[in-house]
Every structure is written in C-alpha cells, then in structure tokens.
Amino acid sequence: MKRLIKRLASYILVLFGLSILVFIIGRVLPGDPARQALGPRAPEATVEALKKEMNLDKPIVVQYGLWLKDAVQGDLGNSLLSRRPVTQDIIQYLPATIEIVILAGILMAVGGILLGILATKYSHTWFDGFVRVLSYLGIVAPAFVWAIIFILVFGYSLPILPTTGRLSLGIAPPPTITRMFTADYLLSGNFAGFKDAFMHLILPAISLMLGGMAQAARMTRTTMMDNSDKDYVLANKAYGVSENRTLFKYLLKPSMIPTVSVLAVDIAALFGNAFLVEQLFNYPGLSRYGMQAMLNKDLFAISGVVITLGIIVMVVNIIVDLIVTYLDPRVRLMGGSE
Amino acid sequence: MDENIVTIKDLHIGYRTFGGHVKVLNGVNLYVKPGEKVSIVGETGCGKTTTVKAILRILARQAVVTGGEIIFKGEQVLKMNKSQLQHLRGTGVSMIFQDPTSSLNPVFTIGQQMSAVIRYSGHAGATKSKIQEELAIKALQETAMPDPERILQSYPFQLSGGMRQRVSIAMALSTPREMVIADEPTTNLDVTIQDQVLRILKQRVEEKNTSLILITHSLGVARETTDRIYVMYAGNMVETAPTTELFREQYHPYTRALVDCIPRLSGGGVAEGIGGRIPNYLDPPPGCRFAPRCPKAFDRCWQEKPEYVNVGSSHQVACFLYDQSTGDE
Numbered sequence: 001m002k003r004l005i006k007r008l009a010s011y012i013l014v015l016f017g018l019s020i021l022v023f024i025i026g027r028v029l030p031g032d033p034a035r036q037a038l039g040p041r042a043p044e045a046t047v048e049a050l051k052k053e054m055n056l057d058k059p060i061v062v063q064y065g066l067w068l069k070d071a072v073q074g075d076l077g078n079s080l081l082s083r084r085p086v087t088q089d090i091i092q093y094l095p096a097t098i099e100i101v102i103l104a105g106i107l108m109a110v111g112g113i114l115l116g117i118l119a120t121k122y123s124h125t126w127f128d129g130f131v132r133v134l135s136y137l138g139i140v141a142p143a144f145v146w147a148i149i150f151i152l153v154f155g156y157s158l159p160i161l162p163t164t165g166r167l168s169l170g171i172a173p174p175p176t177i178t179r180m181f182t183a184d185y186l187l188s189g190n191f192a193g194f195k196d197a198f199m200h201l202i203l204p205a206i207s208l209m210l211g212g213m214a215q216a217a218r219m220t221r222t223t224m225m226d227n228s229d230k231d232y233v234l235a236n237k238a239y240g241v242s243e244n245r246t247l248f249k250y251l252l253k254p255s256m257i258p259t260v261s262v263l264a265v266d267i268a269a270l271f272g273n274a275f276l277v278e279q280l281f282n283y284p285g286l287s288r289y290g291m292q293a294m295l296n297k298d299l300f301a302i303s304g305v306v307i308t309l310g311i312i313v314m315v316v317n318i319i320v321d322l323i324v325t326y327l328d329p330r331v332r333l334m335g336g337s338e
Numbered sequence: 339m340d341e342n343i344v345t346i347k348d349l350h351i352g353y354r355t356f357g358g359h360v361k362v363l364n365g366v367n368l369y370v371k372p373g374e375k376v377s378i379v380g381e382t383g384c385g386k387t388t389t390v391k392a393i394l395r396i397l398a399r400q401a402v403v404t405g406g407e408i409i410f411k412g413e414q415v416l417k418m419n420k421s422q423l424q425h426l427r428g429t430g431v432s433m434i435f436q437d438p439t440s441s442l443n444p445v446f447t448i449g450q451q452m453s454a455v456i457r458y459s460g461h462a463g464a465t466k467s468k469i470q471e472e473l474a475i476k477a478l479q480e481t482a483m484p485d486p487e488r489i490l491q492s493y494p495f496q497l498s499g500g501m502r503q504r505v506s507i508a509m510a511l512s513t514p515r516e517m518v519i520a521d522e523p524t525t526n527l528d529v530t531i532q533d534q535v536l537r538i539l540k541q542r543v544e545e546k547n548t549s550l551i552l553i554t555h556s557l558g559v560a561r562e563t564t565d566r567i568y569v570m571y572a573g574n575m576v577e578t579a580p581t582t583e584l585f586r587e588q589y590h591p592y593t594r595a596l597v598d599c600i601p602r603l604s605g606g607g608v609a610e611g612i613g614g615r616i617p618n619y620l621d622p623p624p625g626c627r628f629a630p631r632c633p634k635a636f637d638r639c640w641q642e643k644p645e646y647v648n649v650g651s652s653h654q655v656a657c658f659l660y661d662q663s664t665g666d667e
Contacts, residue, residue, distance in 0.1 A: 235435055
C-alpha cells in the first residue's frame with residue numbers, strides 16, 4: 001500500500017513534466033496557430049483577438065500557469081478545430097479508442113500467453129516453429145501494415161468483416177451511457193447493435209495487437225523454457241504432478257512476471273499505434289482526433305490528448321504493478337527491489 | 339528376486355551432446371530391499387544422479403537409455419506408460435533434491451506446494467483441501483518443524499536453508515512411500531544443519547519403514563545414515579557392502595583409496611588423494627574404467643569390463659584382482 005502511494009506520487013510528477021514538455025514544444029514550433037485556425041484571409045485584428053483569447057500574447061511561463069490553473073479544474077481550453085471545449089471532445093472520442101484498446105489488450109494478453117504456453121508444451125515441434133514465424137511476422141510488421149492488409153483482404157477479397165467506422169449504415173447509435181458502443185448496446189439490451197459494433201472493432205483491434213501479442217508469446221516461451229530446467233519443475237514431475245497442471249500453474253506463475261512487464265509497455269503502445277490504425281479504418285477515436293489536432297496545430301487539443309494518454313498509461317502501470325505484486329510474493333512481502 | 343523394492347540390471351545411459359554420444363552409465367547394477375537404507379558414494383560426475391533419476395524416469399531430454407532394465411516391485415519402469423509412471427511417482431517413490439532453494443517453487447506457498455504433492459499421492463481424499471492440509475501439517479510436525487500452520491502460509495524465501503530442506507523431507511514423506519531418493523540433501527546446507535537434517539531424514543524413513551537411496555560424495559554421511567553402501571566410479575558400481583563391513587575391509591582399489599582419503603584423528607596426516615581424474619565419457623577406456631588411475635591395473639583390466647564377484651555374504655566387488663572364475667590360469 002505504501003508502495004502504491006509512493007508510485008502514485010512519482011506518476012503525478014511525471015504527468016506534470018509531460019504537460020510542461022508538450023506545452024513548450026507546441027509553442028516553440030514555427031507556425032501561428034491562430035492564423036492557421038482562422039485562415040489566410042482573416043483580418044489581422046481578428047487573429048490578434050484570438051491570440052489574446054488563447055493567452056498567446058503573454059510570456060510562456062504565464063501561459064503555462066494559466067493553462068495549469070484551468071487544467072486542474074478540468075478545463076483544458078477550447079479546440080480551435082471543433083470550437084468546443086477540449087474536455088468535451090475527449091469525452092466524446094476517448095471511449096471509442098478505449099473500446100478498441102480493451103479488445104486489443106485482451107486478445108494480446110490472452111493470445112500471447114496462450115501461444116507462449118503451447119509453444120513451450122510443444123517445444124521443438126512444428127507448432128513451436130509456427131509460433132516462432134508468427135511472432136517474427138508480428139514483430140517486424142508494424143500495426144498499420146496489418147491494417148492495410150486486412151482492409152485489402154476483408155474489404156475487397158473476402159468482405160465478411162467491416163473495415164470502416166464504428167457502425168454499419170442504417171444502424172442507430174445506442175443511447176449515451178458509457179459512450180462505448182458495445183457496452184451501451186449491451187446495457188440497453190440491443191444485441192443486434194452490439195454485434196454490429198463489435199464486428200467493427202475486430203479488425204482494428206487485431207491489427208493493433210499483433211506486434212504486442214508476438215512479443216508476449218516469445219517472452220512467455222523463453223521464460224518458461226528457462227524455468228522448465230529448474231529443479232522445482234523437475235520436482236513436480238518427480239512427485240507425479242500432471243504435466244498440464246505443472247505447465248499452467250506451477251511453471252506459468254513464476255514465468256509470468258517478464259511477460260506482464262512487456263505487456264504493460266505494449267498496452268501503452270496500443271494507443272500510439274492507434275493513431276495510424278484509426279486513421280486507416282476511419283474510426284472516430286481519440287487517436288484520430290489527436291492526429292487532426294497535431295496536423296492543425298490545435299494547441300489545447302494536443303495538450304489534452306497527450307495528458308489523457310499519460311493518465312491512461314499511468315493507470316495501466318498501476319494495474320500492472322498490482323499484478324506483479326500478486327505474482328511475486330517477494331515484492332509483496334519484502335517491499336520489493338526498487 | 340522380487341523381494342527387492344527396486345532392482346537395476348546392467349543399466350546403460352548416455353547423453354547426446356554436441357561432442358557426440360557420451361556414455362555415462364556403463365552397466366549399473368543395484369538393488370534395494372524393503373526398509374533398507376542404501377547410499378551411493380562417488381565423485382561428482384560419476385553418474386549417481388543419472389542413476390536415481392532413471393528410476394523415476396525424470397532424466398533430461400538429451401538422455402538416452404541404451405540398455406538394461408529397472409524393476410520396481412516387479413514392474414518394468416522403463417516400459418511404463420504415462421499413467422503408470424504418474425502412479426509410480428505419486429505413490430511409489432519420491433525424491434528429495436540437492437538444493438531446496440531451487441527445488442521449491444519461489445512463488446507458491448509451502449502449503450500450496452505440499453497440497454500439489456499430496457493431491458497426486460492416491461491417498462484417500464487426497465483432492466480435498468482439508469485433508470491435504472492435515473497431512474501437510476502432520477508431515478511438518480514429524481520433521482520437527484515449529485509452528486507448521488505458519489510454515490504452510492510461508493513462501494520458500496521466508497525460510498532458512500535447513501528449514502527448506504526439512505520441508506522437502508516432509509513433502510517427500512507426506513504420504514506413505516515405498517522408497518525415498520535423497521540426492522545429496524545436505525550438500526548445500528551449513529555443516530551444523532547437515533547433521534540435524536540427516537538425523538531427521540534417517541529417523542523418518544525408519545519410522546515409516548521406507549527404503550532410502552541416499553546419494554552423497556561423503557563417506558562420513560553414508561556411514562552415519564545408511565545400512566549398505568554402493569561405491570560408484572565413472573558409471574559403474576565398483577563395490578557394495580554393508581556399511582560396517584565396507585569400512586573394515588575394502589577390496590576395490592578405488593574404494594580403498596577413498597577410505598584412505600578420510601582424515602584421521604590418530605596421526606597419519608592428510609592422505610594423498612587419488613591421482614588422475616574421471617575419464618572422458620565420450621571415449622571411455624574399453625576395459626575397467628578405473629584402470630588408468632589404478633595402481634594395481636594389469637593387462638586384463640585394459641581389455642575386459644570386470645563383473646561383480648562375491649567376496650562376502652553381501653559384499654561384491656567389480657575387480658579382476660578377485661576374479662578367479664575366468665582368466666588364463
């Protein structure tokens with residue numbers, strides 16, 4: 001518990017640093033955001049007025065101070081692009097991304113660990129080789145390559161899965177509860193809607209997670225193979241403990257720690273990879289929103305998106321910390337090795 | 339014949355390596371009677387552990403059995419299928435490993451690990467967690483562990499080395515077994531703890547009338563703990579005799595050299611040790627494997643492999659010096 005609080009404090013410091021970094025980078029880059037937002041033909045006076053409204057006329061330290069004062073109260077400024085508060089935009093777009101990332105994360109973790117276990121069980125057979133090749137493919141090809149391949153295959157040759165948007169044409173969006181369409185359809189009991197929304201998640205999620213899954217599978221197999229030479233595995237065998245029970249319990253648990261750490265990084269990377277994948281699947285998520293913001297130098301939106309992602313990564317890290325603590329009693333009982 | 343718990347006949351085991359096929363076990367013969375405590379003594383790398391791992395069929399993937407047989411209570415171990423093997427390991431023979439730090443799983447509690455062992459023991463109600471706990475507590479109490487309930491909740495890293503090895507002993511004897519194999523159980527322990535652990539082990543197998551195979555490289559440990567000693571050299575059992583007899587009279591030159599190496603309190607100083615070292619298993623000497631180091635080797639030793647000769651009621655030695663049956667005269 002004390003450990004957790006310590007961690008939390010350090011994460012908040014990191015967030016603080018992140019916000020300063022993004023704030024400064026956004027403002028030292030060339031280009032006038034106000035002019036860009038208003039267009040080339042807007043009169044100089046209007047541009048000046050907007051600059052004043054955005055505090056761009058003040059020194060950068062003061063600008064940051066004013067932004068931070070609002071930000072801690074939940075006001076991240078207004079987007080130049082959508083002309084709405086950034087907070088409102090994030091609330092609208094984030095759940096769509098979360099939906100994809102949750103599905104991708106689950107597929108990645110379960111698929112990666114399972115493939116790793118099976119590759120261990122059938123090590124040095126054709127299946128092990130198959131997983132190895134699959135892993136290399138997953139690692140060498142970035143997510144957007146998979147996205148393009150999937151769009152080609154499932155959009156043209158084999159149209160069984162939707163390749164664009166969140167919903168098919170003619171399907172009414174669900175009532176707004178969590179803003180995650182799949183969850184909202186389920187909560188409102190609309191299973192046809194759920195199926196449609198879910199189908200739209202599949203391809204983006206799979207193209208996003210293949211790299212992470214490949215890494216997790218390799219990591220799991222390597223650690224398990226290393227550990228399978230340990231005496232405690234031999235001892236299990238010597239005591240007649242069944243092979244599968246040893247594999248899925250007594251060998252798996254001590255082998256999971258490196259995999260979980262890798263998965264934590266990969267889940268954070270899912271948000272990063274989503275920038276291109278959402279664009280390709282024309283999926284209205286936060287990453288696509290962030291992409292637009294960056295291309296248009298929408299300063300407050302950029303800060304908002306980055307801070308949001310920072311908070312999410314922080315949450316993922318805390319969850320992973322808790323999992324590692326569960327997996328490794330030495331961390332739990334001795335305060336860990338920091 | 340079938341009165342033995344385990345009989346090993348002419349066992350040959352090799353390992354596939356990058357350098358080729360190493361022939362480690364070169365016709366091992368061994369038997370253990372019910373309730374008998376036997377030790378295998380020999381240098382590091384002479385095949386002690388390979389021999390006992392073969393009994394449980396837990397050899398490394400690279401190991402190849404090239405000949406011989408292992409009979410456990412009348413059944414051919416080398417021909418057992420998966421479920422027969424599981425039965426053998428779960429109920430017949432259990433094993434205590436050399437290093438309790440690595441033979442206990444670091445991320446499960448002692449209780450969880452003991453339950454897993456008991457689950458496969460075929461004991462009545464062995465799958466019920468309550469019975470598992472009862473048996474585990476009883477086994478821990480019998481190994482003189484203080485506060486067994488707390489031990490069950492502990493992780494291995496919270497216990498001392500001696501306690502961990504006592505846990506291993508408790509684990510091996512938590513349900514009745516015909517035989518326990520202890521592979522150098524005290525090598526990694528503090529000298530002061532060694533004695534205590536050995537005493538507990540000996541006491542436990544005697545109480546339960548369980549047979550014991552103790553692997554050690556220390557004649558002293560063998561002498562204190564076991565009834566009969568096998569002396570092993572380079573994949574062969576060169577001599578076996580009841581403990582007291584072996585210390586009174588050694589026939590094989592290797593055994594004699596080993597006994598001479600024990601430092602004595604009454605003068606004589608430190609012995610010289612044995613010159614040379616264990617042969618290369620890739621290309622071992624064709625005859626007696628000890629011949630290159632043997633002060634008494636003669637022509638025949640370089641050509642033929644010596645078989646056991648009886649030199650006492652249960653004293654056997656594999657050496658041509660005592661073989662009158664064949665030969666040229």
